[in-house]
Amino acid sequence: MLTLNQLTKVYSVGDPALRDVTFRVPRGQVVGLIGPSGAGKSTLIRCINRLVEPSSGAIYLDETDLTCLGSRELRRARRRIGMIFQEYALVERLTVMENVLSGRLGYVPFWRSFTRRFPGHDIENAYRLLDRVGLLAHADKRADALSGGQRQRVGIARALAQEPELLLVDEPTASLDPKTSRQIMRLITEICAERQLPAIVNIHDVPLAQQFVDRLVGLRAGQMVFDDTPDRLDETMLSEIYGAEDWTAMDQEDDEPESSSDAQISLRLPGAAT
Numbered sequence: 001m002l003t004l005n006q007l008t009k010v011y012s013v014g015d016p017a018l019r020d021v022t023f024r025v026p027r028g029q030v031v032g033l034i035g036p037s038g039a040g041k042s043t044l045i046r047c048i049n050r051l052v053e054p055s056s057g058a059i060y061l062d063e064t065d066l067t068c069l070g071s072r073e074l075r076r077a078r079r080r081i082g083m084i085f086q087e088y089a090l091v092e093r094l095t096v097m098e099n100v101l102s103g104r105l106g107y108v109p110f111w112r113s114f115t116r117r118f119p120g121h122d123i124e125n126a127y128r129l130l131d132r133v134g135l136l137a138h139a140d141k142r143a144d145a146l147s148g149g150q151r152q153r154v155g156i157a158r159a160l161a162q163e164p165e166l167l168l169v170d171e172p173t174a175s176l177d178p179k180t181s182r183q184i185m186r187l188i189t190e191i192c193a194e195r196q197l198p199a200i201v202n203i204h205d206v207p208l209a210q211q212f213v214d215r216l217v218g219l220r221a222g223q224m225v226f227d228d229t230p231d232r233l234d235e236t237m238l239s240e241i242y243g244a245e246d247w248t249a250m251d252q253e254d255d256e257p258e259s260s261s262d263a264q265i266s267l268r269l270p271g272a273a274t
């Protein structure tokens with residue numbers, strides 16, 4: 001279980017990026033984090049893994065307050081947090097298998113990581129994970145030979161190789177076409193249910209989020225303005241989160257042809273095609 005308690009972040013300049021954000025994510029629940037640009041979504045995710053230092057508040061991963069950890073304890077705690085990134089963050093010249101095994105680097109002694117010699121059970125587990133994400137036949141291919149969707153599947157398998165207790169997912173579909181985006185969101189949510197993993201997914205595509213996540217948290221100017229199931233997010237609430245003017249503008253953009261490079265971040269209300 002992840003618990004954020006009055007999490008606040010004030011950067012050296014500007015208004016607070018997060019103000020007293022409080023919510024819990026129980027095991028197996030996938031929370032979609034939505035809000036306009038600058039609302040604080042990335043800051044929230046980065047505070048949890050302490051890439052950004054929170055200004056105040058607490059972040060509990062089960063019993064551990066992540067905000068209080070020294071550097072050594074923090075390294076250990078980060079092993080418990082799997083990250084999935086928009087641009088996959090793979091090592092392109094390494095194979096799919098080597099990329100998945102890199103999720104184990106925090107667990108093996110330095111000499112093993114240096115020579116990339118991993119214990120047999122890590123390798124067996126990596127094969128199982130590749131099978132789960134549908135990439136078993138691609139284990140020996142170089143990462144740069146894969147499509148975007150396949151790369152993201154490698155990213156998911158690598159995060160799972162860590163045997164995490166929490167998944168933090170940053171715009172997992174922003175570089176993917178709509179069909180592949182749905183496949184990736186389906187995979188993430190199925191895996192979280194299977195493994196009873198709590199997850200926070202930072203996502204711009206509201207309809208996609210509504211289709212797959214258990215719960216939506218809406219941020220605006222660093223404050224939580226929505227926390228409910230996706231079916232409770234109506235037009236009024238969307239205007240509240242995104243601001244009436246911005247929301248109307250984005251809604252109109254949605255009427256433009258798909259060729260728009262912003263097509264994927266356009267916002268539509270429920271009923272997106274599967």
Ligand SMILES: Nc1ncnc2c1ncn2[C@@H]1O[C@H](COP(=O)(O)OP(=O)(O)OP(=O)(O)O)[C@@H](O)[C@H]1O
Nearest residue numbers: 011012013014017036037038039040041042043044
């Ligand atoms: N390193 C930084 N130093 C100062 N201000 C920052 C820094 N990073 C973010 N901010 C500010 O904090 C606020 C929240 O930014 P953040 O990137 O978390 O928003 P976001 O919701 O993730 O936006 P986007 O959807 O565009 O990625 C913004 O006002 C931003 O300008």
